Amino acid sequence: MKNICLLGASGSIGKQSVDVIKRYPHLFNIVAVSVNKSIDYLEYLVDTFPSIKYVCIGVYELYERFKNAYPNIICYYGDEGLNQIAVVEETNYVINALVGFKGLIPTLLAIRAKKDIGLANKETLVACGHIVSKEVKENRVNLYPIDSEHSAIFQCLKGERKSNVEKLILTASGGSFRDKNRDELVNVTVKEALNHPNWSMGQKITIDSATMVNKGLEIIEAHWLFDMPYEKIDVVVHKESIIHSMVEFKDGAIKAQFGTPDMRIPIMYALSYPNRLKIDTERLDFSKITQMHFKPVDYERYPAVKMAIEVGKKGGSLPTVYNASNEVAVDAFLNSKIKFLSIERIIEKTINAHTNISNPSLEEVLASDAWARDYASKLIESGDID
Numbered sequence: 001m002k003n004i005c006l007l008g009a010s011g012s013i014g015k016q017s018v019d020v021i022k023r024y025p026h027l028f029n030i031v032a033v034s035v036n037k038s039i040d041y042l043e044y045l046v047d048t049f050p051s052i053k054y055v056c057i058g059v060y061e062l063y064e065r066f067k068n069a070y071p072n073i074i075c076y077y078g079d080e081g082l083n084q085i086a087v088v089e090e091t092n093y094v095i096n097a098l099v100g101f102k103g104l105i106p107t108l109l110a111i112r113a114k115k116d117i118g119l120a121n122k123e124t125l126v127a128c129g130h131i132v133s134k135e136v137k138e139n140r141v142n143l144y145p146i147d148s149e150h151s152a153i154f155q156c157l158k159g160e161r162k163s164n165v166e167k168l169i170l171t172a173s174g175g176s177f178r179d180k181n182r183d184e185l186v187n188v189t190v191k192e193a194l195n196h197p198n199w200s201m202g203q204k205i206t207i208d209s210a211t212m213v214n215k216g217l218e219i220i221e222a223h224w225l226f227d228m229p230y231e232k233i234d235v236v237v238h239k240e241s242i243i244h245s246m247v248e249f250k251d252g253a254i255k256a257q258f259g260t261p262d263m264r265i266p267i268m269y270a271l272s273y274p275n276r277l278k279i280d281t282e283r284l285d286f287s288k289i290t291q292m293h294f295k296p297v298d299y300e301r302y303p304a305v306k307m308a309i310e311v312g313k314k315g316g317s318l319p320t321v322y323n324a325s326n327e328v329a330v331d332a333f334l335n336s337k338i339k340f341l342s343i344e345r346i347i348e349k350t351i352n353a354h355t356n357i358s359n360p361s362l363e364e365v366l367a368s369d370a371w372a373r374d375y376a377s378k379l380i381e382s383g384d385i386d
Contacts, residue, residue: 002271003031003090005054005115007082007106008097009045010038012202013120013146016263017095018045020271023279028271032085034076034098037062046070054088056081082106087113093271095146096121099204100327101369104128108362111135111143118270120146122221123327127320128365129224143225144270149218150225151266152245152257157226158274160249168228169246169254170218171238172297175210178239182301188340190333207330211343212297216308220319223312230313235305236294242284243292260284304344307351317357317368324372325350332380342385349385350376 004021008014014035021028030049035042036058043066046052056076057063067075076084079102086094086106094110095118096103103121108128110117112135119125125132136143145151149170157165176195177185193210194203208214215235222233246256259265262281269276299306304326311318329346332338338346350372357364379385 001027001029002093003029003051005032005086005088005091005094005110006030006097007034007056007086007094007103008099008121009033010035010041011097011099012205013097013263013267014095015041017097017118017267020264020267020279022048024277027277031090032056032088034058034082034085039066042066043069046073053090054085056085079105083109086110087115091115093118095267095270096124097146099202101127101324104132104365108132108135111139111141114139114141116142116144118144118146118267120267122147122217123323125221125224126217126323127369128362129220129319130315130359131362131365133224133227142273144273145221145225146263146266146270147218147221148261148263148266149245150222151269152243153222153226153247155257155269156245156247156255160247160255162227164249164251165228165232165247166250167248168222168226168233169248170215170222170233170235171241171243171245172212172215172235173209173241174237174239175212175214176206177210178237182341185341186339190336193333193340203334204327204330207333207343208326210340211304211326212302213304213308213326213330213343213347215297215302216305217323219305219308220312230309235297237297238292238294240289240292242289258284304347307344307347311351314356315358317360317364318351318354320360320365320368321351321354321372322347324369325376328373328376328380338380338385345385346376346379349379 029051032054034056039062054074063077087109093116096107097120101123104124107124145154153168176193194206196206219233241261243256246254248254260282268279297305311322325347329343
């Protein structure tokens with residue numbers, strides 16, 4: 001029985017995790033959950049899963065309200081509450097479906113508490129991969145990828161020797177603006193950016209998909225997950241999102257994981273590994289697939305991918321800065337404070353202004369994140385972006 005702490009329960013990955021978990025009550029049990037402000041959904045979860053003993057809520061007024069309404073449930077609040085709920089003794093598996101850098105510390109604490117991790121929070125490895133990877137080994141826990149691309153690679157590598165791997169190939173949909181050139185992106189709206197052609201995702205990751213920052217983050221994440229040098233990680237644009245990623249071997253053979261764009265598949269695999277459980281997803285019908293398209297990433301069209309590879313190779317605190325400046329810029333775009341193309345410029349300017357720290361400690365990672373957020377915010381406030 002996996003007794004689960006679900007962080008970020010009300011987000012897209014969180015809700016799909018709940019859908020998977022409730023199908024197999026004899027295998028999976030939710031003991032602890034966190035939401036930011038979706039109090040109605042939290043009440044639904046508590047009423048649906050009597051096993052829930054702990055909750056964390058991100059908004060203080062809602063935390064007070066829920067605590068009074070459910071006196072038999074232990075309530076935590078805010079970021080510190082995430083740290084507390086991630087290590088409760090009754091759980092043995094943490095699904096981290098939080099969005100952004102706030103997922104780092106709960107992941108580290110859960111690893112130190114000897115809990116296995118189902119990781120959808122890619123920022124954990126982007127910002128602090130050198131420390132997280134070391135802690136996973138030292139604490140002898142398992143870290144299972146939930147991102148569809150990394151789950152695909154994880155599946156393709158099963159039973160294979162690392163020495164036989166020639167290349168990891170991440171696929172990218174190209175996002176909501178994949179058919180537009182850069183001149184056409186100057187005045188795109190938030191609504192247009194959030195209209196992803198293939199996947200149903202949260203706002204932040206949908207914008208990251210449109211800029212392809214998401215793919216940049218995934219390259220860095222793949223480096224740490226699979227201990228693979230950047231020279232052996234490639235990206236191809238595959239607009240149909242049928243192949244979720246591939247592995248090429250030194251003999252020229254390529255293994256790929258195919259499937260419909262349904263996040264419940266990688267969630268289920270992360271929870272049930274090494275087994276596979278049945279789920280009523282839409283099945284891929286090859287008789288209806290007339291063609292698939294692939295093309296290399298154009299770094300001039302998607303400079304955020306090139307920046308990610310560069311900061312990944314340099315390492316140190318630069319990946320932290322890349323991620324933090326993007327989070328600030330995406331939030332500003334979603335709130336109509338900047339234009340779409342300004343996201344990339346804010347990331348670039350923040351990276352260029354940063355003094356890299358090689359092999360940073362956790363405290364230096366946190367400090368670099370705070371510095372980058374402050375610098376990017378001041379750029380936005382000053383309007384000095386171009």
